[in-house]
Each structure stands twice: as C-alpha cells, then as structure tokens.
Amino acid sequence: MRVESLVEMATRYIEELIVTGELKPGEQIKEDDIAGTLDISRPPVREALNGLEGEGLVVRKPRRGAFVIEMTEKDIWEIYTLKAELYATALNYAMDRITNAQILELKDLVAQMKANAETKEEKILAFQRLHREFHIKIMTIAGNQRLLKMAASLHKQIRRYSFQTLGYDAHLTASNQFHQRIVDLIEQKDREQACKMMRDHVLDAMTFLLSHPDIFNDCAPEPAKKQKINNEP
Amino acid sequence: MRVESLVEMATRYIEELIVTGELKPGEQIKEDDIAGTLDISRPPVREALNGLEGEGLVVRKPRRGAFVIEMTEKDIWEIYTLKAELYATALNYAMDRITNAQILELKDLVAQMKANAETKEEKILAFQRLHREFHIKIMTIAGNQRLLKMAASLHKQIRRYSFQTLGYDAHLTASNQFHQRIVDLIEQKDREQACKMMRDHVLDAMTFLLSHPDIFNDCAPEPAKKQKINNEP
DNA sequence: GGAGCACGGATTGTATACAATAAGCAATTT
DNA sequence: AAATTGCTTATTGTATACAATCCGTGCTCC
Numbered sequence A, B: 001m002r003v004e005s006l007v008e009m010a011t012r013y014i015e016e017l018i019v020t021g022e023l024k025p026g027e028q029i030k031e032d033d034i035a036g037t038l039d040i041s042r043p044p045v046r047e048a049l050n051g052l053e054g055e056g057l058v059v060r061k062p063r064r065g066a067f068v069i070e071m072t073e074k075d076i077w078e079i080y081t082l083k084a085e086l087y088a089t090a091l092n093y094a095m096d097r098i099t100n101a102q103i104l105e106l107k108d109l110v111a112q113m114k115a116n117a118e119t120k121e122e123k124i125l126a127f128q129r130l131h132r133e134f135h136i137k138i139m140t141i142a143g144n145q146r147l148l149k150m151a152a153s154l155h156k157q158i159r160r161y162s163f164q165t166l167g168y169d170a171h172l173t174a175s176n177q178f179h180q181r182i183v184d185l186i187e188q189k190d191r192e193q194a195c196k197m198m199r200d201h202v203l204d205a206m207t208f209l210l211s212h213p214d215i216f217n218d219c220a221p222e223p224a225k226k227q228k229i230n231n232e233p
Numbered sequence C: 001g002g003a004g005c006a007c008g009g010a011t012t013g014t015a016t017a018c019a020a021t022a023a024g025c026a027a028t029t030t
Numbered sequence D: 001a002a003a004t005t006g007c008t009t010a011t012t013g014t015a016t017a018c019a020a021t022c023c024g025t026g027c028t029c030c
Helices: A006-019 A031-038 A042-054 A073-094 A100-114 A120-142 A145-165 A169-187 A191-210 A213-217 A226-230 B006-019 B031-038 B042-054 B073-094 B100-114 B120-142 B145-165 B169-187 B191-210 B213-217
Strands: A058-061 A065-068 B058-061 B065-068
Touching (some): A006 A042, A042 A058, A042 B042, A073 B073, A073 B145, A100 A120, B006 B031, B006 B042, B031 B042, B042 B058, B073 B120, B073 B145, B100 B169, B145 B213, B169 B191
C-alpha cells in the first residue's frame, strides 16, 4: 500500500540532501549509506542516483561512485542563460493564451510575494514557494510540458543557492520589482517587452550570484582529501 | 577490458531499436527479452530503460513495464518549438564568438549537404550526419554544454521521423536553402535575421511533418491488443 | 447467456550474493 | 628518505533469487 516506489523515495531523499546543502558539492554519495539509512536495498538507491545524474545533480565516476555535482562559474552561466531563454520562451507562448483571470492570479502571487512574514526565514521560504508557483503558472499556460520539465531540471541545479541569495534584501526587492513589471507588461499585452523583462529578471539573478562568489564557495567541499578525486587523466 | 559498461551497451541497443523504428511506439520493451538478446542480466537493462525514460524515449508504467513513447501532434509541437528556441539561442550566443575559420567550416558542411550520392538512401544518411554536425558545431561554439545536451535529447525523440521526411525531395532542398541562408547571414554578422532564420528552419520542418501525418502514423503500434494498454484510470 | 470472481501465468520491483576494480597503506628496495 | 610495488579493503558493477502485482482466462452463479 505504498504510494511511491522505493526509487522515488530514495530520489526525494537524496535530492533533499543535495538541495538543502547537507551534502556538499564534490562529496561522495555511497549507495550503502543511503540504503542503510532508508532501510532498503541498494538497487533502488542505484536507480535513484542514475536518475539524479540525468537531472544533473549527481555525477557518477565509473567504479568510483556517485558524487554531488560541483558548480563552477561557467556552470552558473550555462544554467542561468538557458533558464532565461526558456522562461522568456514560455512567456512568449503564454501571451497567446493567457486569460484575464490568469493575469489576476499572477498579480495575486506578486502581491503575496511582497508580503512580510514573522521571521526572515519564513519570508524567504514563502517567497521561494510563491516564486516557483509564479513561473510554473506561466509555463503551464504556455502549454509545453517539456519546457516545464527542462526548466524545473535547471532550477533544481541552482536551488541550493537561491535561499542564500534571497537573504540579501536588495536582491529580494529587486526580484519583486521585476515580477511587478513583468505582470504589468503582460497586462498591457506588450509581448516584446514582457519577454525581455523576463530574460533580464533571470540574468539579473545570475549577475547577483556571480558577484557574490562566497555564496557558492560556501558550499564547497573540504579541500583536504576530496581534491584528489578531481584528478582526471 | 570492456570500454563501455553493460548499461551503456544496453542503452545504445535499445535506443537504436527505437530510433530506427524497429520498436514501434506503444510497444512494450520486456527487460528479459533485451537481457536475453544481449546475454546479460536484467539490472543493466533496467538501468538503461531508466535512462531512456529520462531522455523521453520510453515511458514506464508502474508494475506494467517499459513502453516505447507514443507521439501525438502535441508532442511534435512541443519538441519542435523548443528545439527552434534552443537552436536560435545557440546561434545567438555563437554569433559573439564565431571565427572566420569556423564560418568556413560551416560553409563546407552546407556544400557537402548539397552533394549527391550514389543512392537516395546514402544521400539521406549522409545528409543526416552532416546536418547533425552542422547544428552541433553551432551549439559547441555557443559554449553551453547543457544547451547541447538538451537539444540532443529533443532531437533523439524525433529522429525516428527525420529519415522519412528527408525522403521528400522538396523538404530536403528546402532544408538546404535554409542552411545556405543561415550561413550567409552569419557571415554578414546579421544576428537578428540569422536567429530568425534558424527558428524558421526548425519550425518549417515541424510544419512539414505535421502536414504529412502518414509519416508518424506509419510508426503506430498494431491496434489489436496493444491499444488496451493505453487505458489509464 | 452474460457478468463477476478467482486462479494461474507472466513481468516487474526488490533483496541478497558474488565478482571486479580502484584507492590507501605498508613494506621493501634503491 | 623517497619511490614503487604488492596487498588489503572498501565500494561499485553484475548476476541470481524471491516477492508482489497485474493481465487474462475459465469457471460459476445469477
């Protein structure tokens, strides 16, 4: 009477460890450890790791094991520039179909994102959830499931850093401004500018992250022994 | 002394079966069959199927097995519209970095694509290879590996149909014209028009395929018993 | 005669067991 | 003392074995 398979369970578990930063980039993920913790056998864990490799969260080195993916500035650039295009494309297609009711829903999300919460952490968590919902709604309206899936995959790869960037008030308010402008432009049916603004929104987040290298250096693996692992022939 | 793991071997094998159309859409892929044919055990086959599911070539229905993905017109639309954007994006970034030598290489590929071969099949196969090389070169120059990977993934999903569409001379010459124009615009450093032409090129291929429904209906599974499989609760 | 239920076969999901390989350490040699 | 080689150990890659579930068929009952 399980609702999810053991593979799905293991996938969610490992993904959570990576996204929350509990497992640092470069760190090895041993199949036995995960299997032992979840009290299951190795095969489901293996399959989960395979799936996560496909999603770009994990790299497998033959006969060596699975490791949390390491991010360079180049990777950040790759992900954000792609995300910018996918989001802009989604909006472009969404502009053909969006209804007034849906515009109101987007406006509501933007309003909620501006709201304050008890603690800063709560605010960030709420913002992340709403932010996600905002972009998913646009991509859903666009009606391209593959686009949604690809964007989600890219997003997962950088979700590690989003909590920390949002810790900066300047970035959070800037993000809010972008959303407001985007919705305004959608309402005005200004496709060209709306898409451009969406692109700028994502690229602005990239610029912010790249100008705060401490954010993704903080997640670096201990340089002691792990460094040797990077020696590729 | 194997160079590739059994998983990679199984992946290549199954992928080939699907892309060549030997396995029809909707057809079940039994782990035992593949394992028996390749004379290996089930686990590597399972992992291969998992990977192919991630690439969108296979769907797994819980406790039911793996099936070759079925394509609807909606899927065709999703894939081509996305591909158009990814290719255009790649070109946009490539325009910043492309060298004159690389432009000459592209010109050479276009010239080769126009060349005739002994038989029609040979010509199509050569064209496919060169065509692939042409777009990969542009994406490589763009310098975004993730973009390349995503585009490759999308391409695999429709490669089944590309051989057949190229059987139509009209489509092949149209495709050649697009390539010629794209390279010309690259040479003239007309970024805007080059990207637009690239988009049009991909969308033109989509229009052609969608206006020849026989091409992807030909690959349909036998309606006898398999149809029942599609009954979802 | 038709519909519902039960049982059997087939196939996947999961677990355990074994084999192969690569890393780390120590001992030995130069 | 440093380097190299051989051994040991830990971990993945692969195979086999078992359990759970779903489909189809045949029987029974209405």
